[in-house]
Amino acid sequence: MRKRLRESRFAYRYGLSTPAYRELVFDWLRELAREGLGAAAYPRSYGGGGNIARFLAIFETLGTHDQSLTVKFGVQFGLFGGSIYQLGTERHHARYLRDVGTLALPGCFAMSELGHGSNVREIETEAQYDPVAREFVIDTPKESARKEWIGNAACHGRLAVVFAQLAVGGENRGVHAFLVPIRTPAGGVWPGVRIEDAGEKGGLNGVDNGRLWFDRVRIPRENLLNRYGDVSPEGEYTSPIANPARRFFTMLGTLVAGRISIALAAQSALKTGLTIAVRYGAVRRQFGPSEGREVPILDYLTHQRRLLPAVATAYAFDFALKGLVSRFVAAAESGHEGESEYRRVEADAAGLKALATWHTIAALQAARECCGGQGFLAVNRIAQLRADTDITATFEGDNTVLLQLVAKGLLTDYRQQFHAAGARGMLRYLGSRASARLARVNPLVARRTDEEHLRDPEFQLGAFRYREDRLLGSAARRLKHRMEAGTDGFSALIECQDHLLALARAHVERRMLEEFIRATESAEPALRPVLNRLRELFALSVLEREEGWLLEHGVFEGSKGEAVRALVNRACGELRPHAVSLVDAFGIPDEIVGAPIAVAASR
Helix, strand or coil, rough: CHHHHHHHCCCCCCCCCCCHHHHHHHHHHHHHCCCCCCCCCCCHCCCCCCCCCHHHHHHHCCCCCCHHHHHHHHHHHHHHHHHHHCCCCCHHHHHHHHHHHHHHEEEEEEEECCCCCCCCCHHCEEEEEEECCCCCEEECCHHHHHHHEECCCCCCCEEEEEEEEEEEEEEEEEEEEEECCCCCCCCEEECEEEEEECCCCCCCCCCCCCCECCCCEEEHHEEEECCCEEEEECEEEEECCCHHHHHHHHHHHHHHHHHHHHHHHHHHHHHHHHHHHHHHHCCCCCCCCCCCCCEEECCHHHHHHHHHHHHHHHHHHHHHHHHHHHHHHHHHHHHHCHHHHHHHHHHHHHHHHHHHHHHHHHHHHHHHHHCCHHCCCHCCHHHHHHHHHHHHHCCCHHHHHHHHHHHHHHHHHHHHHHHHHHHHHHHHHHHHHHHHHHHHHHCCCCCCCHHHHHCCHHHHHHHHHHHHHHHHHHHHHHHHHHHHHHHCCHHHHHHHHHHHHHHHHHHHHHHHHHHHHHHHHHCCCCHHHHHHHHHHHHHHHHHHHCCCHHHCCCCCHHHHHHHHHHEEEEEEEEHHHHHHHHHHHCCCCCHHHHHHHHHHHHC
């Protein structure tokens, strides 16, 4: 991928109109499809590579390049083709996958609606089965049911995977996916379909997002993607999963690769931005001692504080995401979707997607500011990367909603694990577990401030685990008290949303630190010292950010908080000589980095 993206055919072009930019991105996509890259995850029998790990690596690498191309690639081959592969059966694979992979059949993924974005279960598009004609009738019953933000819809898509409420014999069978034509092979709009361009956006204007309405569009019965639910010609509904709720979440769970992909691509965009900002900071000089030479701006502590913790956190996300990809590929290849390990993968994908994209957005803003006016120039890329990744906090699941799903999953797991002991037994266990961890990792309680202790991965991980355990126990307690007082479960969760978000963040960051420690221990011995410095900076930055909570709960005294802040400063200084090497290690070639201020600095 790196070799291809370095070629002149993928060179960046600036100042294009939106229509011209969309066509450039589509041409780029056609080039990738021609070389078989889009079909990497599809079965070999349909022209694919049969390797989902390869597809994810391709997508991650694309994230260092143009974000519109990355999203267009993901919509066509990941969401559209992936849903046909994951939700369809042999008849769909045989008929469509080869053409999807070659881009002979451009398509869309039509799930979100104006009235229901994250709440997919309540979408309003209807799919009524007509047993006489043996067809489904797809209809948009009201304006709130229009399909919104559909990539590939405004210009290029011909077929859409449409999620709709299936009605058979007057009975609602819940949300299912259907293949619905939206354009003719000649490019005209399909009868009964209405398409509207979403218009200019704050970023990603190389992607042709559109809106879709359906006015009783008839499709063959075979156009139902029927892996998890089917309708016979006579109108009998069958499913291998009897429970409707489990069927719904299993169906959505097959699309978890999308969240992993977004997290990977967002981090790749951030790595590009950090490469530009760190390289520039190492050569850009400003101010200095009297009668002395001006110094590189990366020598200033304020500059280091803005960039180097972001670099350390990017490494933490990289290790966590690579671990998640390995677990996801193993679970997918084993065919154990819906089992406990796959559910944990889904939860980790949701949490890492949320935190990785938020980190990308914040760190790219810091990188832009660190480059001053140069960072605002289009040719230096950071401003566009920042604009294009802004939406990642929203699509493939709103981040706030995703973190609530993570927290609810944690609460459910603990409730199931300790059901025999009852709620009181569970809470006693959690309290003793958290206290034991704190005592074990910090025998002097809150007063120990020596550097050896603060740098110790056992202390850092223990503090992360204590934070997660304490938040989990107190969240369970808050919910229990409300429900005992007569509050319904939904309202109780609403009243505790702030707590649930804190719990989910603590859980994800604990997993990130565990993966960082594991990666460091397995690295080549020569690399471990600098990786340990990075791990320390990541962990200490989180503890510094959470100082208020740690003080409130007696984990820190004021002197310990002061020591952590001082050690963050020291860690930044220790990493300063390695800063350029650390971003060069992201492996992004100069032709892809593209920014003149970064390429010049690298030479």
